Amino acid sequence: MKEKVTEQSQELTLTILSNKIKSIYTKNSTRTACRIYKDGKIGISGCIGETDINELYKKAEQNLEYQIDYPVEQTKNLESHTKIDSCKISNREFYGKIENILKELSRLHPDYIVSNKVYLRQSDYSMENELGMDLSYSDKYILSSLFMKEKKSSEDNNAYFLAFLRDLDTERILEAITELMTAHSKSLTLPKEPLPLVLDDYLVTQIFNTELRADVFGTGSSLFHHQLGKEIFSKNFSLKINNNPIESFRSNFDMEGVITPENLSCLIKDGVIIRPFSDKRTSKLYGYENTGCGCGDYDSVPTLGRADIEIQPGEKTIKELLNGQIGILVYWASGGGFTPDGNFATSVQLSYLTDGKKLLGRLPKFVMKGSVYDIFGKNFIGMSKDKLYLRGDHNMFVTRMDIKPL
Amino acid sequence: MFSFPKNFYSDVRIEHNYSSLIRIKDGRLEEIKESTNTGAFIRLFDGEKWYYTSTTDLKSIDKELANLASFATPNPDINNHPVVLKFQKNTGDHCRFEKNSLKNISLHDKLVTTKEYCKIVETDPEINYWKVSYFDFNTVKEFLSSIGCNIKFDTQQSGISIAFRFGSGLESFMEFCQEASPCFENLKKKQNHVKEHIEKARNFYKNAQTIPGGDYTVVLSPDVTGVFAHESFGHKSEADDMLGDEEMIKEWEIGKRVGSEKLSIYDDGNIVGSGYTPFDDEGNRACKTTLIEKGILKGRLHNAETAATLNEEVTGNARALDFENIPIVRMTCTYIDKDPDMTKEELIEGVKYGIYIDTCKHGTGASTFTIAPSMAYLIENGKITKPVKFSVITGNVMKTLNEIDAVSNQIEIDESVGGGCGKQGQFPLPVGHGGPYIRIRKINVQ
Structure with missing residues (x-):
């Protein structure tokens, strides 16, 4: 049985230095892989650039000699086409708008230097096979990665505006960056009283990407191995696989051509671990449901990788979750980690005090720490229904951890 | 042609x-x-x-x-x-x-x-x-x-x-x-x-037992020293962050003291291994670049543009992940130099109560660095005793570089493949790093 995977991308990258566009990179790239399935084995061959498909299939067939077991059913009779074309901007318009934003930022904030990169990306991805699988995903979006640094500062304490966007709304972007810069210029001391933390979920949910893998579960080596089916987190806490291309900026099908069924997308529901995440081969091996998490490069054998997981948004806004309190927006924290028994700690490089709507000022660096069971358990306040535009247009969750000045 | x-x-x-x-x-x-x-x-x-x-x-x-x-x-x-x-x-x-x-x-x-x-x-x-x-x-x-x-x-x-x-x-x-x-x-x-x-x-x-967070004297193995060199100072030495930033240029003036007397750091693309880069992606030759010598800032890593702007010499550090990526200033093989006068054993004997970090999972760096340890041990009265677990060590780069009070007499360069540095999304660029055992008087452990 033959199967073809095609990835095409067109990208315009503008490098910005001191509020000016310094370089322009236009890239067109095509990657194609052919897969042959025979007698429970898989052979793959891939190529970057123009290629002869028949040659690729021939090589894929030759690669069956490596005897890679793939004893699962191929996806059949499944058609799905996602075309997200709300981002209509041309390369020329994009360049002009970015130039205008930079000029406006120079005018509004002469004390700041703006630098780094912005991208305009068209991404097309498709999978098809002889059994009637015909899947495609097409999306165009902007990635803003702007760093703003105070000219008078000799430290690399940048403010950032990092976001995936489908609309280059100049006014909204300027407003968000202005709010960030205004708060950034106002240095505050770290509050003595324990305040709730407002976080992007990626930072702390990374533990579920290692400990809820079906192979780790299946071999009995997960931190949560004995806790399947038990309520170990807050009733407000549910974790699901993000299967929505509009939110995730990726296709709704995985590298095995599986679209996660809605009823299998939830991994933790109301504080109870329901299932690990899996791909086809791991499901067959350990008997778990396949949640459509087959990953890999375009020319790789699909394998269980990272799941695109998110905390299920609740019914309250960030402000409502703070419930009249002031909170700490953790804007940038990296490099932390978990101990084997689930204790998390990280330094927080950039944070702001917030009332849930507005930023009130910048806080000094600090360390935050807590156990996974507390962060998503007794200390978990909730996941917001609203998104914070100035923090990547993401939903944010509110919890409590111990914090100490660095 | x-x-x-x-x-x-x-x-x-x-x-x-x-x-x-x-x-x-x-x-x-x-x-x-x-x-x-x-x-x-x-x-x-x-x-x-x-x-x-x-x-x-x-x-x-x-x-x-x-x-x-x-x-x-x-x-x-x-x-x-x-x-x-x-x-x-x-x-x-x-x-x-x-x-x-x-x-x-x-x-x-x-x-x-x-x-x-x-x-x-x-x-x-x-x-x-x-x-x-x-x-x-x-x-x-x-x-x-x-x-x-x-x-x-x-x-x-x-x-x-x-x-x-x-x-x-x-x-x-x-x-x-x-x-x-x-x-x-x-x-x-x-x-x-x-x-x-x-x-x-x-x-x-x-x-392994959990230990309370706080400030400890910490000894790093050569492998972790390499990660520390890369994260703590290597990224600070990449000159592209200084372009257009007069204050940073003033702050990072060559000749300034930035670390303890015991600290010397080099970057060298000629070392055959993970960071081997005999020429960079602008055609310039790799150099052995002295970044810090006995605590004094001596140099930084350049591409042609940063070298021209700062009126310094190119160092062969313009590197791209592959032919679909823009060359940017990156490290090659970055390491801390040895001190011929101190053995590893003497270095550890000097710690009454502290921590030895043997292996680590990852690190990050800017003005604050972090290293997430994997295997670490308590040092008691100059001896490595029992294994301990904690999530991260972190600190201000400049303060920490001044807290290094001993380095041992043998360098080990870490060889790796499949991973590397991820600056500006260009991951994984192969880099090498290493050094001797180093001792840091005070570092925050959590």
């Missing part, structure tokens, strides 16, 4: 990339593949802006050059531009791996070697999850420029990575180890290292 457009500076970097990968998980062959691809990254400069494109159609390079020129403004004096004056006119074939290229070793041989490592973990009754992976790459680059640079060189690395888990639930522990070398034959001799690493991990799994 290409038709480089007149009145511009332009260059072409052609890459012939080979890589192979084998992955065996819990005894099952999950993947085995070889990939080859060829492509070119093309740059054109008019004195104001850079224009870039990339292609896999090598026949189209002249057309692409002409197309880039059509967007730019001709500059008859471009060859006297300060940035262009920093480009070297190197020539010649500098390939060193042609005779023992990893391309020439069969996948079968690579599989046999990988399976030898599998035997170590698959027969261990206490390991309940494992994955053994083999990675390699061989890259041949040709670099040609409008001012006459015309070079060819190659790089390669191979390695085995082993991930394994002991236990379950709150008593589980996962550890990684890796053996790497540009020479495939060397990989066949490293099984004993892996066995020793697994025994250390088993002891850690069975005996």
